[in-house]
Amino acid sequence: MQASRARLFKEYKEVQREKSADPDIQLVCDDSNIFKWTALIKGPSETPFEGGVFQLAFAVPEQYPLQPPQVRFLTKIFHPNVHFKTGEICLDILKNAWSPAWTLQSVCRAIIALMAHPEPDSPLNCDSGNLLRSGDIRGYQSMAKMYTRLAAMPKKG
Amino acid sequence: MVSDSINNAQIASAPNSRDFSKKKRTNRSAKLKQCKLDVRREQWLSQGAVKNKGYKEDQKDARKERDRSLENSRQRDGHNNDGSMHHESDSESPSNSPTNSLLCGDSGNNSGTNFIGSSSSSSSVSGSSSGGCCSGSITEEEEDDGCLDDWEAVADALAADDDNNKPELEHDNSCSQSPSESQLSVQSDASRELENGLGLDSAKSMPEGVGMLPGVSGNNTRAWRPDDVFRPQTLPNLAKQRSFPATDRHFGQRGVPWACNNVLPVPSSCPICYEDLDFTDSSFLPCLCGFRLCLFCHKRILEEDGRCPGCRKPYEHDQVESEGSVQGGSLTFRLARSCSMIARS
Numbered sequence: 001m002q003a004s005r006a007r008l009f010k011e012y013k014e015v016q017r018e019k020s021a022d023p024d025i026q027l028v029c030d031d032s033n034i035f036k037w038t039a040l041i042k043g044p045s046e047t048p049f050e051g052g053v054f055q056l057a058f059a060v061p062e063q064y065p066l067q068p069p070q071v072r073f074l075t076k077i078f079h080p081n082v083h084f085k086t087g088e089i090c091l092d093i094l095k096n097a098w099s100p101a102w103t104l105q106s107v108c109r110a111i112i113a114l115m116a117h118p119e120p121d122s123p124l125n126c127d128s129g130n131l132l133r134s135g136d137i138r139g140y141q142s143m144a145k146m147y148t149r150l151a152a153m154p155k156k157g
Numbered sequence: 158m159v160s161d162s163i164n165n166a167q168i169a170s171a172p173n174s175r176d177f178s179k180k181k182r183t184n185r186s187a188k189l190k191q192c193k194l195d196v197r198r199e200q201w202l203s204q205g206a207v208k209n210k211g212y213k214e215d216q217k218d219a220r221k222e223r224d225r226s227l228e229n230s231r232q233r234d235g236h237n238n239d240g241s242m243h244h245e246s247d248s249e250s251p252s253n254s255p256t257n258s259l260l261c262g263d264s265g266n267n268s269g270t271n272f273i274g275s276s277s278s279s280s281s282v283s284g285s286s287s288g289g290c291c292s293g294s295i296t297e298e299e300e301d302d303g304c305l306d307d308w309e310a311v312a313d314a315l316a317a318d319d320d321n322n323k324p325e326l327e328h329d330n331s332c333s334q335s336p337s338e339s340q341l342s343v344q345s346d347a348s349r350e351l352e353n354g355l356g357l358d359s360a361k362s363m364p365e366g367v368g369m370l371p372g373v374s375g376n377n378t379r380a381w382r383p384d385d386v387f388r389p390q391t392l393p394n395l396a397k398q399r400s401f402p403a404t405d406r407h408f409g410q411r412g413v414p415w416a417c418n419n420v421l422p423v424p425s426s427c428p429i430c431y432e433d434l435d436f437t438d439s440s441f442l443p444c445l446c447g448f449r450l451c452l453f454c455h456k457r458i459l460e461e462d463g464r465c466p467g468c469r470k471p472y473e474h475d476q477v478e479s480e481g482s483v484q485g486g487s488l489t490f491r492l493a494r495s496c497s498m499i500a501r502s
Contacts, residue, residue, distance in 0.1 A: 003430055003457075010431035065429055066461045100429045100458065101448070101466040 004064040008034045011103055025108045035060040038074070039108050043152065044116040048144030049077070052152025056111065057087075058104055068098035071107060076151035078144040080118045080129035089114070090124045427451035429458075429466060443472060 012034065015027050024044075030036035037058035043049025055074040061067040071094055073087035081090040093102060093110050102110075123129025131140040423439045426432060427450050438451040448467025450458075455472075458464070464471050 003453075006432075007430050063461075066457060097469060099464075099466040099469055100454065 004060065004062050005034060007065055008060060011105070014103075015105060022105070022109070024112060025105060027104055027108060035062070035064075037069075037104055039104070041108055041112055043148060044112055047116050048141045049079075049115050049148050049152065052148040054115075054152050056108065058107075060104075065100040065102070068094050068102075069104060069107060070094075071111065076147055077115075078125065078128050078140075078147040079115060080120045080123040080125050080132055081114055083124040084127075088124060090119075090122055424449060427454055429454035444468065444470070445473075446470070 008029075012029050015029075024042040026040040028038055028040075030038070037060065039056040039058065041054050041056060043052040043054060052075075054077060057072055057074050059070040061069065071089055071091075073082050073089065075087075076084070077087075078084065082088070083090075089111065091110060091114055093099070094107070118128070118132060120129040120132035128140060128143070131143065423434070425434065427434055427438065428448075429450050430453065432451060432453075434449070434451055439449065441452060441455070442449060443455050444465035444467060446465060446468035448465050450466065458466065459472065462471075
């Protein structure tokens, strides 16, 4: 408990110090609860998510960093490894491949990498996974782009 | 108060500045040596006093004066490169000259005086009976005849130099060759050497601090200038801030010889809990992948899934236990393992 708090506090200071280190990630801590974080990540370029800004919610367990944080998308996203309704993320480093050496910042980076490189063989979003697995890259991209426009971009007009 | 005394001295000596400048030219190298000694001795004596009168105005004035005199000396060096000047120009070049390295070693011993060496211009000027001035007059009488060959050339060069300098200088300081001024320049040369010495010295002691020095000097075009009088106040703090992690790490590596064979550098803090690694932690190598962490986190990880955070392989239990229980035997064992790792990679 105390260790996780200390570690999160150090991470918070690190994030404050290196705010401009990664312009694609904006990691903010809840004002009242250091175990609740939100992150804004930019969709990687040359993907259907380019131009979108996606919000992530972090729920950090008290055993952190021995236990991974629970991360989910608050912004709707059409991605084979993200549950379309709950925003749950299927990412190995958030499950069994977690290492205490990872930080919330590095988790954000991993999620950006996952957005650019979907893993259709372990889908949480079956529609998206099936499109990719059947080789319909164009269909997947147009669907993903549509949802990016709908959910992850500022409304026009 | 310093500037006042400087001006007085200059005004008083203005009429016969040419004579003084002649003498000063030849005595320069001799003065350099003697002044250095005297100044250093006096610095030791008046160390406390100088520190106490570190007013900003004094520092500024002294620095201004010295800059001016340095400019002069630079130009003079450019004008005449005869024998008497070589010594000085050698010592002026900031690096690699043998005299300089000698001086560096010398000044490295008493780095405390470096600051005072630079500020001695203010102290010796304000105090009219300083060792530097006395030594100057003594050497003048001693060596006047020895260096007479150079007089004419030096005087010519100085005359030309005077003409060059006059427009730049204020009317107060138009007598740029006055003895107090020359004293200043000589001392500032000495102080610059001392500063160089300190620069190298600090370079040795704190590797990251070196990058800082030229950056500071970029503002003022001289490596030693901004930190001459401020030095005692600022430098220790900066050094502490800049080089603390680095020295920490160095200490860790040096203190733990068997850990030096590791592939990864020893981190200064535990990557899991971000707490600083102490000596025991930094000598603790639980996994062959070289991932280090503090003993607390290691214990917690063993209680949970028991995998190394670096490579995600389960910790080898026997090795860990042997390290924990039998210190001496495990150390040699670990050394052998890390050596074999290096051979492999």
